Amino acid sequence: MKRIALLSLVLVAACSKKPAPEGSVAASGKVSIVADGDGFHPSSLSVKKGAPLTLEFKRTSDQTCATAVVFPDLKIEKNLPLNEAVAVEIPTDAARTLTFQCGMGMYQSKIVVQ
Template sequence: MNKVEITVDGGYKPSEVKVKVGEPVKLVFNRISDKGCLDQLNIPALNVKQQDLPLNEPQEFELDTSKAGEVDFACGMNMFKGKVVIE
């Protein structure tokens, strides 16, 4: 299982990630600062809604990479955005 780390620090770093179709991937969101309004996470495609991201406690989400496409994610208020491109 490949882990794709996304650091949450006043935004998503990186805000765009590419993975391969069929590659087993876990998204790991690690919030390291209180900047912005990024303490909650939405990943609609994974039914993740208003999920809390505790500071410095990486949260893992298994990604379905069986089909090409894009998986969007955003903060709890849908202000900060990012995406995973499956290709």
């Protein structure tokens, strides 16, 4: 029990960090996204409508609550095992902004399809 309480504290601490400001990265094809204690990097992507886009997530730290990635608009949720690449294919058929985040809804990140 004590261990679980301690783990929760670590998770809350990790989540309260503000993600570093980053510019939008123009993307297409396969793009690597790193999940660490500061969130997802890059955390903002833009892609041309109709261009193929696959995000390959890799979690590189245990000091993060980003142990899963959630795409609320796409109803996709994937677990992110430590140091394992997890690919998510992104539909780019419509111009819209898709968000992705950790399982707790923090580390808000986005893909702008334009």
